[in-house]
Amino acid sequence: MESFVVLLPLFGALLAMPVGRAIGPRAAELLTTGLLLLAAVIAWVLLFDVTSLMGNDGGGVRTIELFTWITSGGFKAVGAVRLDALSAVMLVVVNSVSFLVHWYSMGYMKDYGEQSRFFAYLSLFTFAMLTLVTADNFLQLFFGWEGVGLASYLLIGFWFKKKSANDAAIKAFIVNRVGDFGFALGIVAVFYVFGSVEFDTVFNAVAANADITPFGQSAGAPIQELTINFLGQNWHARTVIGVLLFIGAMGKSAQFFLHTWLPDAMEGPTPVSALIHAATMVTAGVYLVSRCSVIYEYAPGAAAMVTLVGAVTAFFAATVALLQDDIKKVIAYSTCSQLGYMFFAAGVGAYDAAMFHLFTHAFFKALLFLGSGAVIIAMHHEQDIKKMGGVRDVLPFTHILMVIGTIAITGVGIPGLYLFGAPFGAAGFVSKDMILEGAFAAGEVGRTFGYFAFILGLLAAVMTAFYSWRLIFLTFWGPSRAPEAVRKHPHAVPDAMMAPLIPLAIGALVAGMAFYGQFVGDNSREFWGDALYFKTAEHVEAAPSAGHAATDETVHGAPVEASAQEDAGVEGEGHHVPTWVLWAPFLAMLSGALIAANHYLRGDPLKPGLLREGGMIYGFLKNKWYFDEIYDFLLVKPAFRIGRLFWLEGDGKTIDAVGPDGIAAGVAAGARRIVKIQSGYLYHYAFAMLIGIAVFITFVLIRAGG
8 A cells, every 4th residue: 555655646647648548637636636535545544554643653764675676785775665654645745736736737728738748747746745755765755856857847947838837947947957856966975974865874973972984984973973074075974965955945945046947847737836835845944854854953054044045945935026016926935034034943843833834835835726717717817816806706615715815824813822722723823823932932042043043933924914915906806907808707616626624724724733732732852753853852842842822931832840940951942932923923914914904905906005116125036036137147148159159169169170070071072173074084084094094004114114
């Protein structure tokens, strides 16, 4: 059963196009969707089996070895399915959202054609991500990592006859290769230091501070002291490995500097956007950092980099989303911002909170993307929210679902109010607030950039509420700004597109409360087991880890006794959190929502705001901090100039001119000269024959005389 949860999407990918040709596209849709449904059911069963959700100790870590992949001397890499709490959570997220996206696509793609190819790509994408999250070693993880990159290229450029889609696919592929180069170097560094790419071997050595002798070296040192030479300098080995692995995560999860591919990926069909942004590709980096939590716990420099980049990304992407008019790009930059939250949570050691937000985010982000797809279909493929308005009259049910997604992402809830032992609020309220509390608590005990992440996270929360409600108000509320033909004859939205939104909406509302206790609450240690590493686990057993109780002294929000507070004031988890910290995210959310309502629900919603067109700040944000222009100036245009130089001067005027073209020209010139000998006059040929005979006789006589 464990292997089938990974292989079923592969079967769908392999069979979709042959079945589509033999029987029809509908058969391919039903086949791939049915296999994903079965995989999703198995994933949920495995989640309960390997964790403490059933009230027992779970199944712990189990590895099902499928085949031996590479054997070379003492090196061995296998293809395996690793099951623990971390991989089980990812299996649920990936398979569940992928199934709903497949189901949704049966309605979305019916008028576009080529359904068999599309569903084959979707299933291939899912298989690659499942291979990644169930890997037992870095090499298999890298295989899935690159498979996700390939599948994303195929899906983003699905409409390959459209130039913008091809450009977006190439951009995503190339930008990810930049990050993947760092990731590949990180894997090489892992093997060089530890002599293995197996997770257990590497993580156990780091946790135990084992004596390590790097590959080919005669002497070693404890891993905490071991240095390696990189770029001409000696660095701590664990820091080099952590930084290089995170560079890979930056590319895949669209973090600051390597984020530019993410909004352009909206060129693919809307179901692709939902799958990439909600459950698969962009979450791979968060999974990688969480999987390598033991490395980052003992590499504070690398962890600080994760925190810094994540916090800046959360803030940066939120500022850009403020002025986006494309409904899908607003949600895309929102994804980028939410990923920043997950990364800085991992950077400050709150890996459980990072994974919790990854889990809840999958529900409300898929809901928002798929809901926006319904809007786009109804509005005859219009994506500019400034050209919409009044859509709730056309799509009342979609409006309700999109509002639910907005409530979830902005973090609507009541601090201090508990329901069945969990904070009362939508999914984003429970999980995102845990991240902000963790960042503040990390700052209290001196974790680098902890306070910085907390402040930028709060600012991002204000902007998240603003741009999320701006999308709702401009799209669904107020008078319609759509052309008359669209208003009178909206395109019908198939039921197959609407039905998958219902379970997503339920998850967006209650997933945070339902899974709070297991992911980050009192039962989190038992739930995660050995899947996540907490360096100070032995210090927090006396201090319960709960969420949002409004008390003057709290440990992750839960009131504790003074002695427990003293024990809890250690690095990692269980820090004191003042009451104002618990209320700050709520007030940030409320501020952003009220500002949006004040601007877009009073008078003309398109009236100029605080940031007016033509202003420097407006241009800066509207042009996405000019990253594309800067990269075009620094990287793209010089690359084209160098390529043109090599092409015209190097290849054309040097290699070809001297080589093939030069030889061909010489032969042609010689042939033209020889041709001139062929005059056509008989006496010329007779004279040449006489000269030839004379030369021949002379040669014979000379040889005979010799």
